[in-house]
Amino acid sequence: MKANFLTLTALALAASVLPAEATTITLNTPGSVTAGSSFDVTVQISDVFQTHPADALAAFGFNVVVGNSSIFSYTGETIGPLFDDFSGIFGASPQVAGIATAIFLAAGDFTEPLTLATLHFTALSSGAASIGISTDLSDPNQGLFYSTAGADALNGSARVVSAAAAVPEPASFLLGGLGLVGLWWFRRKSALPLF
Numbered sequence: 671m672k673a674n675f676l677t678l679t680a681l682a683l684a685a686s687v688l689p690a691e692a693t694t695i696t697l698n699t700p701g702s703v704t705a706g707s708s709f710d711v712t713v714q715i716s717d718v719f720q721t722h723p724a725d726a727l728a729a730f731g732f733n734v735v736v737g738n739s740s741i742f743s744y745t746g747e748t749i750g751p752l753f754d755d756f757s758g759i760f761g762a763s764p765q766v767a768g769i770a771t772a773i774f775l776a777a778g779d780f781t782e783p784l785t786l787a788t789l790h791f792t793a794l795s796s797g798a799a800s801i802g803i804s805t806d807l808s809d810p811n812q813g814l815f816y817s818t819a820g821a822d823a824l825n826g827s828a829r830v831v832s833a834a835a836a837v838p839e840p841a842s843f844l845l846g847g848l849g850l851v852g853l854w855w856f857r858r859k860s861a862l863p864l865f
Contacts, residue, residue: 693717693814695826696783699801702831703793708745710790711801711828713766714783715814725816726774729756730786731764732812732824737800741832743792750785760811766803767811774817786824793832802827 698712718727730753734744744765749755752775753768760767766787772779791801805812805824813821 693720693822693824694783695803695824697802697826697828699828699830702833705793705796705832705834708790708792709830710788711830712788713786713803713826715786715824716783718782718784718814719777721822722816722819723777725819726776727770727784727814728774728817729753729767729769729815730813730824731756731760731767731809731815732803732805733763733765734789735800735802735804735827736791737802737827738797741793741795741797741799742801742830743794745790745792747790748788750787752780752784753786763809764805764812791830796832796834798829798831800827800829 694716696714700709703709747766749768756767815821
């Protein structure tokens with residue numbers, strides 16, 4: 671009986687210290703891209719006030735994680751429309767940060783999902799890798815910040831596939847070459863300038 675009470679007490683204390691992550695994080699990716707092209711990943715959240723129903727949202731901050739930097743390169747971000755861009759204000763970490771334009775966002779101020787940021791990438795080569803966001807709650811500038819409840823973690827990832835750029839087929843070169851020969855022959859027969 672005494673051991674069960676101690677176990678329950680320890681679990682309750684641990685739960686009170688652990689960050690809440692009831693907010694649903696979605697990374698909207700294109701799924702597949704072509705090597706050499708640019709693409710965007712939109713970071714959105716839902717159930718914003720599930721764990722803090724009477725609170726208001728103040729700010730956010732997170733780092734961008736690329737699983738294989740030889741396949742994808744992070745090139746920047748555009749902060750969501752309800753936030754002011756604070757990226758880079760605190761140095762290198764967090765990479766992406768925003769503060770609510772209206773100081774605080776309450777439940778009726780927006781419809782879910784709420785867009786935090788759009789992340790911009792370039793596909794460097796073909797392959798597959800994960801792209802994600804992460805927070806380190808020991809850094810006071812990272813997390814999803816509420817007016818009174820403190821910060822919740824923002825962690826999520828998605829897999830993106832980069833395909834090799836399309837190479838013209840030999841038949842396309844042959845067809846193009848025949849067209850040029852035909853133009854040359856027509857010009858020679860008609861003795862008119864081509865251009």
